[in-house]
Amino acid sequence: MLNHNAKKQAIQNLEASQASYQNWITQVTEKAEELFHQRLKTAETCIQECEDYVNILANSPKEFDKTVAEYKIEYRQFRDLSRQIELEVRQQETIRDSAVGAGVAAGAGVAALGPTAAIAIATTFGTASTGTAISALSGAAAANAALAWLGGGALAAGGAGMAGGQALLALAGPIGWTIGGLAIAGGAVWSHSQNEKVAKEATQADMQLRAEIHKLRSAFKEVAALSILTRRHADGVRSCLLRLYEQAPVDYSQFSQEQKEMLAALINHVHSLSYLLKKKIA
Numbered sequence: 017m018l019n020h021n022a023k024k025q026a027i028q029n030l031e032a033s034q035a036s037y038q039n040w041i042t043q044v045t046e047k048a049e050e051l052f053h054q055r056l057k058t059a060e061t062c063i064q065e066c067e068d069y070v071n072i073l074a075n076s077p078k079e080f081d082k083t084v085a086e087y088k089i090e091y092r093q094f095r096d097l098s099r100q101i102e103l104e105v106r107q108q109e110t111i112r113d114s115a116v117g118a119g120v121a122a123g124a125g126v127a128a129l130g131p132t133a134a135i136a137i138a139t140t141f142g143t144a145s146t147g148t149a150i151s152a153l154s155g156a157a158a159a160n161a162a163l164a165w166l167g168g169g170a171l172a173a174g175g176a177g178m179a180g181g182q183a184l185l186a187l188a189g190p191i192g193w194t195i196g197g198l199a200i201a202g203g204a205v206w207s208h209s210q211n212e213k214v215a216k217e218a219t220q221a222d223m224q225l226r227a228e229i230h231k232l233r234s235a236f237k238e239v240a241a242l243s244i245l246t247r248r249h250a251d252g253v254r255s256c257l258l259r260l261y262e263q264a265p266v267d268y269s270q271f272s273q274e275q276k277e278m279l280a281a282l283i284n285h286v287h288s289l290s291y292l293l294k295k296k297i298a
Contacts, residue, residue, distance in 0.1 A: 020211050022211065022212070022215040023211040023212075023214045023215040023218070025215075026214070026215040026216075026218035026219045026222065027214070027218050029218070029219070029222050030218045030219075030221055030222040030225070033222050033225040033226055033229065034225060036225075036229055037225050037228060037229050037232070040229055040232035040233065040236065041232065043232075043236055044232050044235050044236050044239065045133050045136070045137065047236055047239045047240060047243075048133070048136040048137050048140040048141070048239055049132055049133055049136040050243065051136065051140055051239055051242060051243050051246070052098075052132070052135060052136035052139055052140065054243055054246055054247070055094065055139075055246065055292075055293055056094075056095070056098075058246055058247075058250045058289065059087070059090075059091040059094070059289070059293060060091070061250070062087070062250055062253045062254075062286065062289060063084065063087060063088050063091060065253065065254070065257055066084045066087075066253065066257070066282075066286060067084060067088075069257055069260065069261070070084060072266055073266060073267075073268055074266055074267040074268065074269070075267055075268040075269045076268055077268060077279070079283060080279060080282070080283055083283050083286045083287050083290070084286060086287075086290055087286050087287075087289060087290040087293070090290045090293050090294055091293060093294075094139065094293055094294065097138075097139065097150065097158050097159070097162070098135045098139065100158060100159035100162075101131075101134060101135045101138055101158075101159050101162045102131045102132075102134075102135055103159070104159045104160075104162075105130075105131045105134050105135075106131060134162075138150055138162040140239060140242075140296065140297055141235070141296060141297050142161075142162055142296065149294065149296050150162045235297055238297045239297060242292065242295060242297070245288075245292055246289065246292050249285045249288045249289045249292065250285075250289065252281070252282075252285035253282060253285045253286060253289070256278055256279070256281050256282035256285060257282065259278055260275065260278055260279065260282070263275065263278075264278070264279075
């Protein structure tokens, strides 16, 4: 049949791209979850270790105390935002389980992803519609902005939600999963259409999916790089503290120039961790 092979090949290409797309969605989500847990654990550990050192160091320089305090503030905001998002997601899970009709669709979006993944994605990629990083907001505003950005359609804000919860990973806003729907419907619906038209539509959808896959690959690399940087600076904090404990006196006024430089390096590592804690993937 005319163009039958072209249609068949186009649909096969689209189905392969959809499978790849879903695989990359999973990989990026898992990597974001890893980063989220790493950020929490690193902050908790490094802040405590630095505060312990501050407590034994006489005449501690104000810059050191200030840097540790700033990191602690960033951590609290990060932790509070995470808890707010988790609470809202669990509330939507309850709504999804108890409501019918429109309520189910509205609650399905974020709940389908799960609280930890939703938090991880919002804190890794999230930017509110104003262009402000979600982590820069506070309270209910932050949670609502995160849910709206995730495509969950916060009910309190009148959001309509996204049925099925498949639009939950986004680089600059929720990805259009209607593309994937074409592949699902492919064989059954398109088999009754004109071969040339089907081949063209499948090829266009395939190109769109390939573009999204490219974004996801880039996102995966950026999240991995952010994780490496976080680990590097956390190791730097521990290395500096170990050397200071072993070599430096407990009074900063008696530090040698080398020991002062070591404390300065420690301050730089803590400052970097504070910055990395709130950094978003563009």
